[in-house]
Every structure is written in C-alpha cells, then in structure tokens.
Amino acid sequence: MGMACCAPHGANADINPCHCGAAHTQAALRRIEADLNRRQFLGGVAAVLGMFAGFGLAPRELKAGAPGQPLLLTHLRLFDGETLSLREDVDILIEDGRIAALPRRGEGPTGARAIDCGGRAVIPGLIDAHWHSTLVGVSQMTAMTADIGFLHLMAGREAGATLMRGFTTVRDLGGPAFGLKMAIDRGAVAGPRIFPCGAMISQTSGHGDFRQRHELPRMPGTPPSYIESSGVAAIADGVDEVLRRTREQLMQGASQIKIMAGGGVSSLYDPLDTAQYLEEEMHAAVRAAADWGTYVCAHVYTPQGIQRAIRAGVRSIEHGQLADEETVRMMADANVWWSIQPFLDDEDANPKTDPVSRAKQLQVSAGTEQAFELGRQYGVPMAFGTDILFSPEGAASQGRQLAKLTRFMPPLEALHMATGAAGQLLALSGDRAPYPARLGVIAEGALADLLVVDADPAAGLDWLDAPDDHLHLIMKGGAIVRNKLDRAE
Structure with a gap:
C-alpha cells in the first residue's frame, strides 16, 4: 500500500486546496499503513498456527500457576507408582516442575494454589x-x-x-x-x-x-x-x-x-x-x-x-x-x-x-x-x-x-508396569537419560508428571480406552496440559 496524495495539476497547479501533503496528514497515513501491515502479519501468523494446530504442533500456553507459586493437589486417592495400593492421607505439593512433598492431607502450605481433585485417583504419568x-x-x-x-x-x-x-x-x-x-x-x-x-x-x-x-x-x-x-x-x-x-x-x-x-x-x-x-x-x-x-x-x-x-x-x-x-x-x-x-x-x-x-x-x-x-x-x-x-x-x-x-495380573500390578517399573527401566540409561529426575512415580524429587483419573484404578483399567472422558487432569513437568476439574484458587 502506497501513501495517498492528491497533488494539484493542470491550470490549478498553483492552487492546492487538499491537505494530503501536509506533514500531519502524511503521519496519520503512515500510522494507518503500519496498522494494516501489522494486521496482515498477525492474520498470516494465525493462519500458520492454525494450520499447524491441525497437526497437534501449535505451541500451547501451559499454566500450573503464577511463576514460582507452588501447586497443591488436594482431596485425592494416591497411587504412587510403587506401592500396589491407594492411600488417602496425603496431598501432593508441586514446585518448579517436581514433586516437592507429600504433606499429610490438609497440612500443605497455605500460599500454594490449590486444586481439589474431588476424591479422584491420582497416578503417575x-x-x-x-x-x-x-x-x-x-x-x-x-x-x-x-x-x-x-x-x-x-x-x-x-x-x-x-x-x-x-x-x-x-x-x-x-x-x-x-x-x-x-x-x-x-x-x-x-x-x-x-x-x-x-x-x-x-x-x-x-x-x-x-x-x-x-x-x-x-x-x-x-x-x-x-x-x-x-x-x-x-x-x-x-x-x-x-x-x-x-x-x-x-x-x-x-x-x-x-x-x-x-x-x-x-x-x-x-x-x-x-x-x-x-x-x-x-x-x-x-x-x-x-x-x-x-x-x-x-x-x-x-x-x-x-x-x-x-x-x-x-x-x-x-x-x-x-x-x-x-x-x-x-x-x-x-x-x-x-x-x-x-x-x-x-x-x-x-x-x-x-x-x-x-x-x-x-x-x-x-x-x-x-x-x-x-x-x-x-x-x-x-x-x-x-x-x-x-x-x-x-x-x-x-x-x-x-x-x-x-x-x-491385578489392575494395580499392571499399572505399576507402566509407571514405577517402567521408570526403573528408563533409569538404566544412567547419565544418558535425557531428563534430570525420577519418572513413573509420585515421590519427593520426582518430575511432576501425573494424571487425575475419574475411575477406580484398583478395580480395573478399562477407563484407559476413553482418556477424554476419564483423564480429568494431565500434567507434565508441573505444567497442566488438560484440566477438567473445578479449581479452588
């Protein structure tokens, strides 16, 4: 888009009633042109991101809370990936992408952002x-x-x-x-x-x-x-x-x-x-x-x-x-x-x-x-x-x-094969392991990869065939990639 101008011509060349050439007019036109170019650029970016979103490639903004603010999962039943049973006496404190602690239920820090799991099971990713x-x-x-x-x-x-x-x-x-x-x-x-x-x-x-x-x-x-x-x-x-x-x-x-x-x-x-x-x-x-x-x-x-x-x-x-x-x-x-x-x-x-x-x-x-x-x-x-x-x-x-x-095998033993046991197998990579902490478990120091499940994993695992319905929260490294829970801030 070029800048507009109504230059005088012909017999009236010496008379120019138009203000197109005025400095204030040209400045306004430059602002309009810049705005239109910006809109075209943003529209193109949106189209490209939309195209890649169809492939699951568009970057997503994943938020677990304010920067530096701990996250506390409460009111849950925990399968930690190691013990073949569920426990209900703990909460899960997450900080800086890791499991910071497993405080007793109701005893977590008051400054953390809380997510009520509604009595659902929480398992490792x-x-x-x-x-x-x-x-x-x-x-x-x-x-x-x-x-x-x-x-x-x-x-x-x-x-x-x-x-x-x-x-x-x-x-x-x-x-x-x-x-x-x-x-x-x-x-x-x-x-x-x-x-x-x-x-x-x-x-x-x-x-x-x-x-x-x-x-x-x-x-x-x-x-x-x-x-x-x-x-x-x-x-x-x-x-x-x-x-x-x-x-x-x-x-x-x-x-x-x-x-x-x-x-x-x-x-x-x-x-x-x-x-x-x-x-x-x-x-x-x-x-x-x-x-x-x-x-x-x-x-x-x-x-x-x-x-x-x-x-x-x-x-x-x-x-x-x-x-x-x-x-x-x-x-x-x-x-x-x-x-x-x-x-x-x-x-x-x-x-x-x-x-x-x-x-x-x-x-x-x-x-x-x-x-x-x-x-x-x-x-x-x-x-x-x-x-x-x-x-x-x-x-x-x-x-x-x-x-x-x-x-x-029983359901929790099967689940163990895809969590705690698999994490032990990954650990054989030693210093070649690409991630800095334990995986497959919900334990202090482990990476905060976990799922909130709207089902009883001790009774069966058929819910795995319908993840959209039964995985109410998916977290990877402390970042929430799906959240269907009602959150209490």
Whole structure:
C-alpha cells in the first residue's frame, strides 16, 4: 500500500486546496499503513498456527500457576507408582516442575494454589517402554517411501495425541525421533518425553533390513537405502560395523541402543526362528554403549536368541513371547528386564496382509499368555510397551493395550508396569537419560508428571480406552496440559 496524495495539476497547479501533503496528514497515513501491515502479519501468523494446530504442533500456553507459586493437589486417592495400593492421607505439593512433598492431607502450605481433585485417583504419568514415535502414525509403505518432512509432521501430530492419552513418557525403540524430541523439549510441539534410541541396528537379512531382494548385493560403494538414510534402521555386519553404527546413534543423542537379535513379524525376509547377530557382534554394541554409561536392548522372540543376548550383556529383552522356562530363569538370574507387550490375536493386532507375516503373528500371539505367566512366576522385572507399528488407526489403542494386562495380573500390578517399573527401566540409561529426575512415580524429587483419573484404578483399567472422558487432569513437568476439574484458587 502506497501513501495517498492528491497533488494539484493542470491550470490549478498553483492552487492546492487538499491537505494530503501536509506533514500531519502524511503521519496519520503512515500510522494507518503500519496498522494494516501489522494486521496482515498477525492474520498470516494465525493462519500458520492454525494450520499447524491441525497437526497437534501449535505451541500451547501451559499454566500450573503464577511463576514460582507452588501447586497443591488436594482431596485425592494416591497411587504412587510403587506401592500396589491407594492411600488417602496425603496431598501432593508441586514446585518448579517436581514433586516437592507429600504433606499429610490438609497440612500443605497455605500460599500454594490449590486444586481439589474431588476424591479422584491420582497416578503417575504413563510410560510406554516400547513406542515408535515416527513410525506409528504412517503405513509401512509410507515410512519407506514418503518425503521425510511428511513423516516428521505426522509424528508431531501423533506426539500430541500420545500425550493426551496420558502417556507422558515413551521409550522410542526405532526411528528418527531426535528432532521430534528436541522440538517437544523446547515446547514447540506438544508431546511426551522421549528416550530415543535412533536407528535400529540390524544385520543384513535381519529384522531391520527392509530392503527388497532386487537391491542386493550390497557392494562397498553402494549408497545407503532410504530406510537407512532417513534414520529408521542401520545395517551393520561384523564387529567393526556394529561399533560404528552404535557410536553414530550415541553421537546423535541415543539414551539406549537397540539391536535386532532375532526374526520378526513385520519384516518379510527373516523367519521368526532365526538367531541374528553373533555373540561377539552383540557384545561390541554392549561395550560401546557401556563406554557411554548406557545399555543395549534387543528385539528377539526365541530362547536361542534371548540366551545369546543375555550372554552378550544385553539388559532388556523386547518381546520374548516364545521364551521357554529355562530362558526365563536365565533372565531372572541375570536381572535382565523384560519389555513385553500384550500381543494377542484380536482387533488391535497390527494388520498383516502377507500370509507369512500373519503366520508369524499367530505364533507370537500363542506364546503371549505363557510369557506373562513365566515372567511373574520367576520374578523377572517387567515393563509395559505397545510396539504399535505402521498403524495410524492402531495408535489410538495405546491405553487399551495397557488395560489388557489385567487378563494376566491385578489392575494395580499392571499399572505399576507402566509407571514405577517402567521408570526403573528408563533409569538404566544412567547419565544418558535425557531428563534430570525420577519418572513413573509420585515421590519427593520426582518430575511432576501425573494424571487425575475419574475411575477406580484398583478395580480395573478399562477407563484407559476413553482418556477424554476419564483423564480429568494431565500434567507434565508441573505444567497442566488438560484440566477438567473445578479449581479452588
């Protein structure tokens, strides 16, 4: 927009009755032009933010109270993530993003902002110990072919949905989640805390080798496949290559390392019964991770693969549904974690159109019930995870998957697997853990990640399938991301 002016012309050029050229008029016009430009800018910003809001990416203003003002949750029933019971004799004091204290009911500081929980249960924020932040919200074909920017935008949208299901932390076990984690930690995107592993490390022909047969053979000068260059998987054969790929993930900020130690269901060319990686190759990854103060977890189902992984020093078995009694005893003796999923042949099973993958899926499903029984019988430390993969529709079943654990154990024991127990598993990352305090518990000094639940978690967990109805408050790091409670200031 240019400034207006009615300049005299023609025969009356010497006479100018218009005041457009006057200094006060031009100043007014400049103010109008600046205001219009500002409105156009703000309108454009609003449009951009509105667009990103559709993906769950718009930054939100999250308030827990005035700066420096403590927050006190009162009138509640507490499940602290560790004790398998509820208590009603305490309040929860939150300050600077952490649990400051658990004062006796009615004895909290008077200067704190109070939120009356109305007698509802308060539990720690949920932890999914086996999640794929960048792979859950797209199909397998999309993950292997789509523009990487699209994958990250879809991951951002799904991160917001994950948080609103009550999962305030995830252990990401495969995919390029480093950028998403950074955006969430900086408050640019709504989502859970992420413990990333980066690319899944796989041998040639292993569970993380998604190449097609026509792409073989791989020669020294062959460029990496799209799955490798995008950070989903890293193919490594031999001790030297395993060391290199492990160190690359650590350089990018991996909090733990994931290797593929056996066949899988989703991959097309590796039978489920195969053992993958020699013991010395696994041990190379374990040593490299240990040098950085962290650990290795392994995708594996069979007794042979699990035992080999344990001997190599792996600290967490992912899946393991085909483990026999001898193998489970070995896990218990070595204090190896079991990150296990309720892989059942039901409506939530990852859809499989390939008959070979479908047969493998049924085999894993058949071993699931025995795996839970043996794990509990021998006291193997167990944490909950979903491993929902390449299924935009299945992502919404995250809470329902946790509720399924009540088929194998009491509700609070199941809830413990997704809170206090999962927090212990995350702590294996040591100095590579990206967050500064305990997670999965409501205890003094822990990060203030918690949920106010309009249900009785001791009676059942079906309410997890309807988080919009039953999670009346979601808090992450002391910041409230949902509040449906009546607040008493």
